[in-house]
Amino acid sequence: MAETTGEATAGPMNGAESLVRTLVAGGVEVCFTNPGTSEMHFVAALDRVEGMRCVLCLFEGGATGAADGYARMADKPASTLLHLGPGLANGLANLHNARRARTPLVNIVGEHATYHREYDAPLTSDIETLARPMSAWVRTGMSAAEIGRDGADAIAAARTAPGRIATLILPANTAWEAGEGVAPVPPIPERERAGDEAVAAAARALASGEPVLLHLGDQAVRGPGRVIADRIAAKTGAKLLAMTSNSRIDRGAGTVPIERLPYPIDEAIAALKGFRHIVLIGATQPVGFFAYPGKPSLLAPEGCETLTLATPAQDQLDALERLAEAVNAPPARAPETGPLAEIPTSGPLDQDTIGAVIGALIPEGAVICDESLTTGRNFFALTKASAPHTWLQLTGGSIGLGIPMSTGAAVASPGRKVINLQADGSGLYTVQALWTQARERLDVVTIVWSNRAYAILRGELANVGARNPGPKAIGMLSLDDPAMDWVSLARGFGVDGRRVETLPAFTDALRHGVATPGPFLIEVVL
Amino acid sequence: MAETTGEATAGPMNGAESLVRTLVAGGVEVCFTNPGTSEMHFVAALDRVEGMRCVLCLFEGGATGAADGYARMADKPASTLLHLGPGLANGLANLHNARRARTPLVNIVGEHATYHREYDAPLTSDIETLARPMSAWVRTGMSAAEIGRDGADAIAAARTAPGRIATLILPANTAWEAGEGVAPVPPIPERERAGDEAVAAAARALASGEPVLLHLGDQAVRGPGRVIADRIAAKTGAKLLAMTSNSRIDRGAGTVPIERLPYPIDEAIAALKGFRHIVLIGATQPVGFFAYPGKPSLLAPEGCETLTLATPAQDQLDALERLAEAVNAPPARAPETGPLAEIPTSGPLDQDTIGAVIGALIPEGAVICDESLTTGRNFFALTKASAPHTWLQLTGGSIGLGIPMSTGAAVASPGRKVINLQADGSGLYTVQALWTQARERLDVVTIVWSNRAYAILRGELANVGARNPGPKAIGMLSLDDPAMDWVSLARGFGVDGRRVETLPAFTDALRHGVATPGPFLIEVVL
Structure with a gap:
C-alpha cells in the first residue's frame, strides 16, 4: 500500500497562493466561490493575498452567472471557485449562457490530489469531460510548481477575442505543495481585422439598390458600433437589427436606437422578409431558437444573400469604419429615440x-x-x-x-x-x-x-x-x-x-x- | 437553403407517445419533469397514456435527486424529463449521487430536431459529452420509428445490476414524427454469482483466527444480507461494518444493527486498525473521502489483506449464503439493538x-x-x-x-x-x-x-x-x-x-x- 502522500508546504508560498497571486496580477480581482474541502488551500491563500474580492454564493449556478454579469460590465474576467465535478456541473448551465455571450471567464475547479484519483473516492468524476462542452480551454494542473503558469494561461485563454471560458482544474496537492510565485500572463492576441474582400462585398451589397440588413451582435451592437452602423444606414438606407439575444447593449436617450430580431419564429421570419442581403457584423446568421414542424431552421428569406463583414472574434468597429468609408458615409447624425412616455397613473397592470x-x-x-x-x-x-x-x-x-x-x-x-x-x-x-x-x-x-x-x-x-x-x-x-x-x-x-x-x-x-x-x-x- | 423540416404526425401515435407507452409498459411509472420547448410532444403524450405519474420540479437537480430517492424505495427506475444540455447539466450533481448509489434511472433529455442541430441555435450544446461522466448508457435517438426501442433499451440498461444511469437524448422530431408503438424491454441479465474461489478465500480468512472485517454495501447491507452476515459473525467472531455512505439500510428494532465506517479520516483509520482481513461484500475498498497531506488514501492498515467476496454487481445474498454454509454458520440469532432511549425533557439542544x-x-x-x-x-x-x-x-x-x-x-x-x-x-x-x-x-x-x-x-x-x-x-x-x-x-x-x-x-x-x-x-x- 505504498503511496505518495503530499505534505503541505511550510514555505512562503504554496501552489494555491501562487495561483491567487497570478490571478490578481493578471487583472482577475473577483472570485465568485462555492468551495469545498479540496479548495481549502485556495481559500486560505485569499487572506495572504491583497486584491482578490471573494463573493460567496450558495449554489454554483449563482457563481458562474455572477461571473458572467461581472465580466459583461467590467470587460475583464472574474474567476469562480467550484468544488470538483458536481460543483462544476451545477455551474454549467450559466457557463452555457456565458459561452453564448462570449464572456471571458476563468473557472478554478478543485479536484482530488493527483495521487488520490485512482482510488475512485465518492466525489471522483471526469471533470475534464464535464468542462469541455462549455469551455474553450480546459487544463488539469499537474504540479504546484506549474499551477501559477497554468493560471496565467487560463487568463490569456479567457481574454482571447471574442471572450472565452477557461477552466483550470486544481488537484488539491497542486494547491498545498510548494509553488513558484507569480506567473506573467502571456501576450493576448489582438482581434483579427476583417478581410478587405469582406468589406468590399458588403459595400457591393449596399450599392445594389436592394434591401440590406445590417445584423449586429457582440462589439458591433454595444454602443460605438451602432453609431458607425447608423452612418452607413443614413447613406445607404440599410436597416439595423440586433440579434435576438445580446451580451450587452449601451442604450437610451442620446444613443442610436435599435430593435432586436423577435424570438417568436413567425415574427422573426416576418422581420427578415424582403431583405436581399443580410450583412453579419459580430452576429451569427438568424436561425430558429428551436425547430418547429413545417417551419425553416434558417430564417432569412429565400434568395437572400448572407454576408459576413466581421465575425464575433474579429475587430468589428474597425470593419464598420472601413465599410463606412467605402460607402462614403456621412458623419454621425443625432439619434432619434423619440420622447419618453409619461408614467401612466391609471389602467391595468399590463x-x-x-x-x-x-x-x-x-x-x-x-x-x-x-x-x-x-x-x-x-x-x-x-x-x-x-x-x-x-x-x-x-x-x-x-x-x-x-x-x-x-x-x-x-x-x-x-x-x-x-x-x-x-x-x-x-x-x-x-x-x-x-x-x-x-x-x-x-x-x-x-x-x-x-x-x-x-x-x-x-x-x-x-x-x-x-x-x-x-x-x-x-x-x-x-x-x-x-x-x-x-x-x-x-x-x-x-x-x-x-x-x-x-x-x-x-x-x-x-x-x-x-x-x-x-x-x-x-x-x-x- | 433547402432543408428538411419535419411535419408533426397526424397519425395515432407519434414518437413521443411511443416512448411514453414503452416506459409505462416497462414499469417506469413516474416521471420527474422540468420540460421545455423541445419536450412539448412528450408532455402532450402524457395525457394520451395512462399510468405515468408526472411530478413537476422547479429545478432539474430536484428532478434527478427525486428520481434517485424514488428508485431506492421502489426498487425500480423512475424517469426524468430534462431540457437540452443545460437542463441535463443542472441535474448532473444529483445524478452523480445516484450513480454512486447504483440507482437505476432513465433520463430523457430533449434535444433540437436532428436537422436543426447544425445551425448551432443558442441552446445547442454537446449533450452526449455532458451525459457520459454520470451515465453508464447514453444514446441519441435517430428516428421516431426507433425511439420506442431506444426507450426499452434504456430501461434494460438502467435495470442491469447493480443499477445504472441511462440517458436517452430525444431530438424533437423523433418525438413529433410517426412512431411505431410500444417496444418490449430486452431481457435483463441476472446478477452474476460470485466465484467459488472468492467464497473459499473469504472462508480461509475467517478460519485464520486473525481479525476479519465483513465490509458491507449495496444489497448486502440493506436488511436480509445483514442477517446472513450476522450468522457468519456469530460463528467466526468477524466484525460487520457498513460503508460510510449507503444507498439504503432497512434497520431499527428487530434488525441486525450495524455501524458505518466514519467519515473523518482519523476515525476511519482507527476503526480499521487491527484487522488482518477485510472482506468486501457489495462494498468498495475503504478510501479517504478526500486526500489529506501526510495521510494515506487507502485506509486499511499496513499488511491487511483485502478480499472481494462479491462486487456490487454480483449476487451478494447468494455469496453470503454460500460463505455462511462454508463456515457452517448457525441459524439467525435475535438481533440486539438494545433499549431505546427515553425522550429527554430537559437539557441543551445538542x-x-x-x-x-x-x-x-x-x-x-x-x-x-x-x-x-x-x-x-x-x-x-x-x-x-x-x-x-x-x-x-x-x-x-x-x-x-x-x-x-x-x-x-x-x-x-x-x-x-x-x-x-x-x-x-x-x-x-x-x-x-x-x-x-x-x-x-x-x-x-x-x-x-x-x-x-x-x-x-x-x-x-x-x-x-x-x-x-x-x-x-x-x-x-x-x-x-x-x-x-x-x-x-x-x-x-x-x-x-x-x-x-x-x-x-x-x-x-x-x-x-x-x-x-x-x-x-x-x-x-x-
Whole structure:
C-alpha cells in the first residue's frame, strides 16, 4: 500500500497562493466561490493575498452567472471557485449562457490530489469531460510548481477575442505543495481585422439598390458600433437589427436606437422578409431558437444573400469604419429615440403600462438585466428613450441567469443601480443568489413577473404542433399550486420585498427600490 | 437553403407517445419533469397514456435527486424529463449521487430536431459529452420509428445490476414524427454469482483466527444480507461494518444493527486498525473521502489483506449464503439493538438530545433521508433501536440531495412518513424541491440543522493543513450574514414550518410533523 502522500508546504508560498497571486496580477480581482474541502488551500491563500474580492454564493449556478454579469460590465474576467465535478456541473448551465455571450471567464475547479484519483473516492468524476462542452480551454494542473503558469494561461485563454471560458482544474496537492510565485500572463492576441474582400462585398451589397440588413451582435451592437452602423444606414438606407439575444447593449436617450430580431419564429421570419442581403457584423446568421414542424431552421428569406463583414472574434468597429468609408458615409447624425412616455397613473397592470413605468424610472447609468421572457417582450421598445443605461440579456436560453447576473453586474458596477427584470419560473432556478445580494449589500432591484406559469411553453406547445393539450400537459406548465410567495422567499434570504397588484403600487415600489440602497425585490402579480 | 423540416404526425401515435407507452409498459411509472420547448410532444403524450405519474420540479437537480430517492424505495427506475444540455447539466450533481448509489434511472433529455442541430441555435450544446461522466448508457435517438426501442433499451440498461444511469437524448422530431408503438424491454441479465474461489478465500480468512472485517454495501447491507452476515459473525467472531455512505439500510428494532465506517479520516483509520482481513461484500475498498497531506488514501492498515467476496454487481445474498454454509454458520440469532432511549425533557439542544428525540419519535415504516453531515454524526447510532425504518444517505458527496431525495422517496412510499435530516448549507442547493412536496401533498418532515455555516469545511480546513485561516477564509465558510430564515423560505414554497430553539420545542414540533399529513419543515437553530 505504498503511496505518495503530499505534505503541505511550510514555505512562503504554496501552489494555491501562487495561483491567487497570478490571478490578481493578471487583472482577475473577483472570485465568485462555492468551495469545498479540496479548495481549502485556495481559500486560505485569499487572506495572504491583497486584491482578490471573494463573493460567496450558495449554489454554483449563482457563481458562474455572477461571473458572467461581472465580466459583461467590467470587460475583464472574474474567476469562480467550484468544488470538483458536481460543483462544476451545477455551474454549467450559466457557463452555457456565458459561452453564448462570449464572456471571458476563468473557472478554478478543485479536484482530488493527483495521487488520490485512482482510488475512485465518492466525489471522483471526469471533470475534464464535464468542462469541455462549455469551455474553450480546459487544463488539469499537474504540479504546484506549474499551477501559477497554468493560471496565467487560463487568463490569456479567457481574454482571447471574442471572450472565452477557461477552466483550470486544481488537484488539491497542486494547491498545498510548494509553488513558484507569480506567473506573467502571456501576450493576448489582438482581434483579427476583417478581410478587405469582406468589406468590399458588403459595400457591393449596399450599392445594389436592394434591401440590406445590417445584423449586429457582440462589439458591433454595444454602443460605438451602432453609431458607425447608423452612418452607413443614413447613406445607404440599410436597416439595423440586433440579434435576438445580446451580451450587452449601451442604450437610451442620446444613443442610436435599435430593435432586436423577435424570438417568436413567425415574427422573426416576418422581420427578415424582403431583405436581399443580410450583412453579419459580430452576429451569427438568424436561425430558429428551436425547430418547429413545417417551419425553416434558417430564417432569412429565400434568395437572400448572407454576408459576413466581421465575425464575433474579429475587430468589428474597425470593419464598420472601413465599410463606412467605402460607402462614403456621412458623419454621425443625432439619434432619434423619440420622447419618453409619461408614467401612466391609471389602467391595468399590463406589459405596456409596466414598460412605461420602467422606462420613466430607469435611473441614469442603470444596468438592466433582462430575463423577463414572455412578460417583457415590449420592455425593450418602451425603454429606448430612457436615461442612458446598459441592457444585459439571457444569451444562451438556459433560464436561471437573471438573479446571478444582476448580482455579478452589481459587483462590477458600484454606484450604478441594477434592475433585474425576472420571469418567475426562471428566477426559481437560482433564487439562492438573492442571499449574496444581501450579504454584499448590492444595489439590485429584482422585479419578478409572477404569472405563475412557464408561460413561454404555453405558446410553444401550440408552435410545435402539440394539439389539444390535456390537463397533465397544462399542469406541467403551471406554477400556481401552490403559488410561490416571492416576498417570503426574499425575506428568507435576507432581502426586503413588496408584493404589488396595481399600477400605482408598482410605480411606488419601483421608486422606492431605485431610491433605496441595497437589494430589494418587487413581486408583480400578473 | 433547402432543408428538411419535419411535419408533426397526424397519425395515432407519434414518437413521443411511443416512448411514453414503452416506459409505462416497462414499469417506469413516474416521471420527474422540468420540460421545455423541445419536450412539448412528450408532455402532450402524457395525457394520451395512462399510468405515468408526472411530478413537476422547479429545478432539474430536484428532478434527478427525486428520481434517485424514488428508485431506492421502489426498487425500480423512475424517469426524468430534462431540457437540452443545460437542463441535463443542472441535474448532473444529483445524478452523480445516484450513480454512486447504483440507482437505476432513465433520463430523457430533449434535444433540437436532428436537422436543426447544425445551425448551432443558442441552446445547442454537446449533450452526449455532458451525459457520459454520470451515465453508464447514453444514446441519441435517430428516428421516431426507433425511439420506442431506444426507450426499452434504456430501461434494460438502467435495470442491469447493480443499477445504472441511462440517458436517452430525444431530438424533437423523433418525438413529433410517426412512431411505431410500444417496444418490449430486452431481457435483463441476472446478477452474476460470485466465484467459488472468492467464497473459499473469504472462508480461509475467517478460519485464520486473525481479525476479519465483513465490509458491507449495496444489497448486502440493506436488511436480509445483514442477517446472513450476522450468522457468519456469530460463528467466526468477524466484525460487520457498513460503508460510510449507503444507498439504503432497512434497520431499527428487530434488525441486525450495524455501524458505518466514519467519515473523518482519523476515525476511519482507527476503526480499521487491527484487522488482518477485510472482506468486501457489495462494498468498495475503504478510501479517504478526500486526500489529506501526510495521510494515506487507502485506509486499511499496513499488511491487511483485502478480499472481494462479491462486487456490487454480483449476487451478494447468494455469496453470503454460500460463505455462511462454508463456515457452517448457525441459524439467525435475535438481533440486539438494545433499549431505546427515553425522550429527554430537559437539557441543551445538542446532537445527543436531538438524536434521542428523533430515535424515540421515528414512526414505524418511516423513511429517513440523511443529509445531516456534521450535525448528524450521532444520529445513526441513536436510532438503531427505533421502530423499524429505512435509512437513505448521500452517497456521492454532492450536497443538495436531501430535499429532492425525500421528495422522490415520498412519491414511492405512500403511507410511510419521510423524515429528511437536512444540513442547512446543503439544503440551500436544491431548496426549490420543497415546492414539489407542497404540490404533491407529500408526507415529508424536513428538519433543517441551522448552524449557519459550512461546518464540515471548518474541520476540513485544519485537516488539509491550511493553518491559521484569516477572516476571508472563515467568511467563505459562514452563512450567518444574513442568517437564512428557513420558515420564510418554506412558506415561500407553500410549505408550513416552525423554528425551534429549545429541546421541548423541537420535540413538540417533530411530534406535530410526524402526526400531520403533508409537508412540514422544522428549522432547528443550533
